[in-house]
Amino acid sequence: MIEFANVCASYDSQTSVLHSVNFTIADGDFVAFVGSNGAGKSTTMRLINGLLKPRAGEVLIDGVSTSKIRTSEMASHVGFLFQNPDRQICCKTVRDELMFGFSATGRESEHAQSRVDAVIDEFGFAPDADPFMLNRGARQLLALASIIVMEPSVVILDEPTVGLDGLGIKKVMERIKRLNEAGTTIIMVCHDMEIVADYARRVIVMSSGRVIDDGATFDILRKPSTIETADLIPSQIIALSMQLASKSAELSQTNIARAHTLEEMRDAVSEQLARQGGSK
Amino acid sequence: MIVVKELTFTYRESNQPTLRDVNLTIQTGSFTGIVGPAGSGKSTLMHALDGIIPHCATGDYYGSVMIDEIDTVDSDLTRISRLVGSVFQDIDSQVVTSVVEDEMLYGLENFGVPHDQIEERIEEALLQMGISELRERSMATLSGGQKQKVIIAAIMALRPRVLVLDEPTAELDPASSVSMYRLLRELARTFNMTVVVVEKDITLLSEFVDQLVILDEGTILFDDEPREVLKHSTELQKIGVNCPRATVLLNQLRSAGLIDAPVCINVDEACAALLEAIA
Numbered sequence: 001m002i003e004f005a006n007v008c009a010s011y012d013s014q015t016s017v018l019h020s021v022n023f024t025i026a027d028g029d030f031v032a033f034v035g036s037n038g039a040g041k042s043t044t045m046r047l048i049n050g051l052l053k054p055r056a057g058e059v060l061i062d063g064v065s066t067s068k069i070r071t072s073e074m075a076s077h078v079g080f081l082f083q084n085p086d087r088q089i090c091c092k093t094v095r096d097e098l099m100f101g102f103s104a105t106g107r108e109s110e111h112a113q114s115r116v117d118a119v120i121d122e123f124g125f126a127p128d129a130d131p132f133m134l135n136r137g138a139r140q141l142l143a144l145a146s147i148i149v150m151e152p153s154v155v156i157l158d159e160p161t162v163g164l165d166g167l168g169i170k171k172v173m174e175r176i177k178r179l180n181e182a183g184t185t186i187i188m189v190c191h192d193m194e195i196v197a198d199y200a201r202r203v204i205v206m207s208s209g210r211v212i213d214d215g216a217t218f219d220i221l222r223k224p225s226t227i228e229t230a231d232l233i234p235s236q237i238i239a240l241s242m243q244l245a246s247k248s249a250e251l252s253q254t255n256i257a258r259a260h261t262l263e264e265m266r267d268a269v270s271e272q273l274a275r276q277g278g279s280k
Numbered sequence: 281m282i283v284v285k286e287l288t289f290t291y292r293e294s295n296q297p298t299l300r301d302v303n304l305t306i307q308t309g310s311f312t313g314i315v316g317p318a319g320s321g322k323s324t325l326m327h328a329l330d331g332i333i334p335h336c337a338t339g340d341y342y343g344s345v346m347i348d349e350i351d352t353v354d355s356d357l358t359r360i361s362r363l364v365g366s367v368f369q370d371i372d373s374q375v376v377t378s379v380v381e382d383e384m385l386y387g388l389e390n391f392g393v394p395h396d397q398i399e400e401r402i403e404e405a406l407l408q409m410g411i412s413e414l415r416e417r418s419m420a421t422l423s424g425g426q427k428q429k430v431i432i433a434a435i436m437a438l439r440p441r442v443l444v445l446d447e448p449t450a451e452l453d454p455a456s457s458v459s460m461y462r463l464l465r466e467l468a469r470t471f472n473m474t475v476v477v478v479e480k481d482i483t484l485l486s487e488f489v490d491q492l493v494i495l496d497e498g499t500i501l502f503d504d505e506p507r508e509v510l511k512h513s514t515e516l517q518k519i520g521v522n523c524p525r526a527t528v529l530l531n532q533l534r535s536a537g538l539i540d541a542p543v544c545i546n547v548d549e550a551c552a553a554l555l556e557a558i559a
């Protein structure tokens with residue numbers, strides 16, 4: 001469990017970038033942190049994996065303060081996927097990259113080798129390939145795989161889909177979804193509300209270094225005041241659902257007013273058309 | 281006007297062409313999006329427009345790129361860079377000085393702009409980008425979005441005829457991305473400047489551009505106004521170009537024969553079409 005208790009943070013002694021932040025993330029949750037540039041999301045991620053220590057308050061991982069754990073020790077529990085994979089990849093072959101976490105922490109064992117082999121098989125990587133010769137999507141997958149191979153209980157993803165095309169986004173996000181289904185806690189910073197709506201169960205909204213809302217994904221994405229305050233662009237299907245419900249009292253009583261996904265909206269519209277006696 | 285004719289380009293280290301027989305016309309003063317999945321050749325096409333291809337990146341080059349009737353092959357890179365300003369995806373690779381004002385001066389002085397015009401151009405460009413207050417700031421203290429605006433301002437001050445930008449919203453949140461696209465459309469309209477952006481996604485972009493060019497495996501798949509291109513959302517999604525979900529929804533309902541509404545490009549249009557069909 002991850003707990004933030006009245007956390008304040010700053011990068012120098014004067015400017016505070018987080019102001020009394022409180023939240024708890026249970027094991028196995030899938031949480032998206034959303035908010036505009038400079039809202040404090042990346043700072044919060046750095047506090048979770050111990051790269052930054054709070055100026056006031058406490059960050060507790062399974063009841064232990066991050067101020068009392070070495071950052072290197074945290075790394076085996078909390079995996080961190082950077083927005084830009086090139087800031088993460090540092091080895092000359094895919095196999096070395098996947099082994100890097102084990103060798104850096106002195107855990108090169110048979111188990112480590114078999115984990116690396118399993119991940120190479122699963123992702124279909126060429127083990128001797130030079131990571132920097134892979135395309136951007138493949139490098140992002142390699143960076144993700146180098147975290148998965150370590151089996152951390154928490155994975156932090158900082159904008160995992162930036163720089164990827166539609167097919168790359170699907171590939172990365174479906175793998176993350178499976179990771180979460182297997183019990184890993186996923187904490188994701190994401191600007192794309194379509195991805196948030198598709199994958200996250202809970203959303204924490206930040207603005208100017210504060211948590212301004214926290215709740216189930218679809219409750220949050222349907223709150224106009226939160227969307228406006230945090231300067232978010234809502235997912236299109238939810239925006240459409242809300243607009244239709246606000247403009248038609250009849251539709252506000254149908255599944256159209258409750259549709260969150262493209263499939264749900266398509267089915268709800270089809271139902272409504274059928275109810276009206278066929279298509280126009 | 282930009283006219284690309286039968287352009288095929290193969291990088292020296294590759295045995296496959298990255299661009300194949302590309303034909304494209306971009307009108308002066310328009311805002312155009314070049315979109316495609318990873319590896320589709322869009323950055324290569326961008327560099328064919330800004331002259332880096334063929335002058336810096338070597339390979340087999342067939343066909344022609346004309347910028348205001350100047351063939352980029354026959355012209356040197358200095359002359360092309362006076363016509364075409366380009367903004368790279370990796371903004372840090374384009375920053376050459378440590379203070380915003382120096383960054384603005386760098387291009388102006390190197391282009392030999394008369395001294396009595398420099399101050400006016402700097403003030404005007406910073407004002408256009410809404411960043412006058414950043415003039416004295418150190419580049420190192422700026423956010424990614426602010427740096428991007430400084431670089432665009434530095435290029436605007438050179439008054440190029442064409443502005444090309446590689447993924448200008450990669451570092452920005454959605455609200456800032458919308459502001460960026462709005463600003464680029466304004467630049468095209470106000471200064472009759474031809475603005476070309478290269479992007480992977482058309483969800484936000486399609487509301488702002490006059491022309492959308494979709495590239496796939498080095499060839500042009502679609503080249504039309506956004507509404508026409510968005511008719512093909514199924515094909516676009518298949519190659520990895522995400523479309524607005526409101527558009528996809530309406531296209532699916534139309535294909536299933538459930539509604540008879542025109543292609544919509546945003547939520548407001550989809551709402552109006554659905555209200556007409558079902559409310």
